Amino acid sequence: MSIDVRKYLQPHKCLTLEERLALVKCRFDDRSHIEVDQSGFRADPDRAVLFICPAQVFKLNETDDSCIVNYEDCLECGACQVARRYTSWRNPRGGYGVTYHYG
Amino acid sequence: MSDERFEVVIVGAGPAGIAAALTLAREGVEVLVLERGDFPGAKNLFGGILYTSVVNELLPEFWDRAPIERHIINRRWVLLDEDTQVALDLKSARFDVPPYNNTFTALRSKWDRWFAEQAEEAGAMIISETNVEELIIEGGRVQGVRTGRDEGDVKADCVILAEGANALIAERAGFRPQMSPRNRVSAVKEVIALPPEIIEDRFHLEGRQGAAIEYFGGAVKGTVGSAFIYTNYDSLSVGVGCMIEEFLRLKMAPYDLLDWFKAHPMVAPLLRGGETVEYATKMIPEDSYSALSDLYEDGLILVGDCAGLVNPSIHHEGTNLAMASGVAAAEAIIEARARNDYSKATLARYRLALEESWVMKDLKRYRDSVHFMLDNRELVSDYPDLAIRLIRRYFTVDDMPKDELLNGLWATIKNEVSFLKAARQMWRARKTML
Ligand SMILES: Cc1cc2nc3c(=O)[nH]c(=O)nc-3n(C[C@H](O)[C@H](O)[C@H](O)COP(=O)(O)OP(=O)(O)OC[C@H]3O[C@@H](n4cnc5c(N)ncnc54)[C@H](O)[C@@H]3O)c2cc1C
Ligand code: SF4
Numbered sequence: 397m398s399i400d401v402r403k404y405l406q407p408h409k410c411l412t413l414e415e416r417l418a419l420v421k422c423r424f425d426d427r428s429h430i431e432v433d434q435s436g437f438r439a440d441p442d443r444a445v446l447f448i449c450p451a452q453v454f455k456l457n458e459t460d461d462s463c464i465v466n467y468e469d470c471l472e473c474g475a476c477q478v479a480r481r482y483t484s485w486r487n488p489r490g491g492y493g494v495t496y497h498y499g
Numbered sequence: 500m501s502d503e504r505f506e507v508v509i510v511g512a513g514p515a516g517i518a519a520a521l522t523l524a525r526e527g528v529e530v531l532v533l534e535r536g537d538f539p540g541a542k543n544l545f546g547g548i549l550y551t552s553v554v555n556e557l558l559p560e561f562w563d564r565a566p567i568e569r570h571i572i573n574r575r576w577v578l579l580d581e582d583t584q585v586a587l588d589l590k591s592a593r594f595d596v597p598p599y600n601n602t603f604t605a606l607r608s609k610w611d612r613w614f615a616e617q618a619e620e621a622g623a624m625i626i627s628e629t630n631v632e633e634l635i636i637e638g639g640r641v642q643g644v645r646t647g648r649d650e651g652d653v654k655a656d657c658v659i660l661a662e663g664a665n666a667l668i669a670e671r672a673g674f675r676p677q678m679s680p681r682n683r684v685s686a687v688k689e690v691i692a693l694p695p696e697i698i699e700d701r702f703h704l705e706g707r708q709g710a711a712i713e714y715f716g717g718a719v720k721g722t723v724g725s726a727f728i729y730t731n732y733d734s735l736s737v738g739v740g741c742m743i744e745e746f747l748r749l750k751m752a753p754y755d756l757l758d759w760f761k762a763h764p765m766v767a768p769l770l771r772g773g774e775t776v777e778y779a780t781k782m783i784p785e786d787s788y789s790a791l792s793d794l795y796e797d798g799l800i801l802v803g804d805c806a807g808l809v810n811p812s813i814h815h816e817g818t819n820l821a822m823a824s825g826v827a828a829a830e831a832i833i834e835a836r837a838r839n840d841y842s843k844a845t846l847a848r849y850r851l852a853l854e855e856s857w858v859m860k861d862l863k864r865y866r867d868s869v870h871f872m873l874d875n876r877e878l879v880s881d882y883p884d885l886a887i888r889l890i891r892r893y894f895t896v897d898d899m900p901k902d903e904l905l906n907g908l909w910a911t912i913k914n915e916v917s918f919l920k921a922a923r924q925m926w927r928a929r930k931t932m933l
Contacts, residue, residue: 407767408771408772416775475743496542496543496608499607
């Protein structure tokens with residue numbers, strides 16, 4: 397097989413986070429495995445879960461200053477709960493959640 | 500699974516759990532491994548370098564049949580600032596022959612699955628898609644595990660917890676200290692596909708040779724953390740990891756740090772033309788030796804990441820400690836079985852064996868490294884930065900007489916570094932980090 401070398405001289409294309417999340421195979425459960433204590437979230441001056449989560453699962457609902465949890469995007473690292481104990485995180489049920497193809 | 504009973508139940512089919520299962524099954528012990536992923540490895544990732552001294556004892560010359568990517572003949576440690584790199588680079592033909600210096604790149608979704616198949620062949624039973632929710636503790640002793648399946652209790656003479664870095668079961672049962680931003684690294688990684696020929700050309704490799712490049716200092720914005728590029732057969736593993744406390748301090752998202760690293764002028768050319776095919780994230784435990792719990796209870800042993808067995812220094816070894824602890828746990832259980840006594844007193848042999856081996860000797864040696872770095876950030880920010888500036892200046896050609904050049908370098912050092920403090924820090928750094 398001959399390869400087109402020019403193709404590999406082009407800059408690496410950096411994907412958006414959404415594009416990256418779309419690469420991961422995921423089986424969604426119909427119930428969330430993540431809960432946020434909203435008063436704890438509001439009391440956090442840094443709103444740390446908004447940036448600490450590598451999958452941006454937590455978003456700010458600006459109308460009522462609450463935290464939205466898009467648990468379907470979760471990559472199951474567990475960092476949110478370690479960073480802020482106002483999140484409570486469980487493993488998704490067996491057979492649900494992410495499956496990595498490479499790892 | 501109601502009223503099921505096994506001699507040993509293992510929670511988690513990562514390197515630690517599988518090494519234990521394989522060792523137990525070979526001794527004829529009835530062992531069940533429960534894994535929450537669709538298959539062993541489905542939810543796992545690492546950098547990564549698979550350190551294989553233990554594998555080679557369990558499965559001699561495994562490299563002929565196992566799904567490994569490349570054997571590493573080139574190790575490189577790199578300091579970056581915004582536009583310059585300084586590197587320590589080792590490449591050796593000695594690492595190009597069996598056992599390949601016990602360092603291979605691997606992809607966990609493939610490796611863990613294969614490793615688990617070897618345990619199954621030896622007689623271990625592995626059930627996937629099964630989440631263990633908690634330990635069953637009765638009469639002050641661990642009696643089994645409760646799974647998420649209907650009638651999902653499984654009883655056992657002894658349970659091995661091998662649940663990995665996000666040690667929810669161990670923490671909730673009070674068998675390990677709380678996970679915290681100061682003892683957990685958050686890491687993100689991309690697998691970037693490239694043809695093998697391009698990888699070999701770009702990284703100066705031949706055949707199945709591989710390279711492992713780790714980046715420090717400005718590569719991760721002067722935080723306690725690192726970045727990496729590892730060559731797989733037809734992809735690169737590219738990632739960053741920092742103490743969670745560091746992300747919190749800088750109010751920085753892990754993927755932003757990764758993107759920043761990938762775009763660095765010294766890094767971007769290595770990724771040219773590569774296509775991201777996976778994005779993944781996981782924590783790394785960096786519990787200090789001093790903070791470890793007992794690691795054994797009545798009817799229970801903790802192994803691998805959930806026990807906190809990762810070398811937190813610049814060496815970043817985890818897979819080998821996980822497997823060594825799995826084997827040590829199995830051996831302690833085999834002895835307990837002979838006496839039909841799985842009490843804490845008998846299982847203490849596990850900890851003793853670890854203490855006598857390189858596992859705890861290394862963890863002890865590096866017990867202070869993480870806190871030392873978090874409390875002496877000069878070591879990961881100012882000093883690497885200064886080192887780069889000095890070396891760059893030394894190589895800068897501008898017709899300045901060399902005497903003046905060297906005097907200038909001295910003056911920079913004297914201006915910027917408090918000698919006594921730096922000497923003390925470097926002395927301790929040598930002992931805690933290298
Ligand atoms: C980004 C990154 C880079 C790394 N780089 C390296 C490296 O280059 N070299 C190196 O040696 N180490 C590296 N490590 C560390 C290494 O990956 C770990 O030390 C090693 O995987 C630990 O093995 P383990 O079996 O203890 O845990 P894991 O590999 O995490 O396995 C735990 C298993 O338990 C399962 N599980 C968890 N909870 C449950 C439950 N409740 N019920 C059922 N199943 C459960 C999980 O799905 C998983 O299969 C890295 C880690 C990361 C995150
Ligand atoms: S576990 Fe990780 S990916 Fe999932 S919500 Fe928490 S931080 Fe985000």
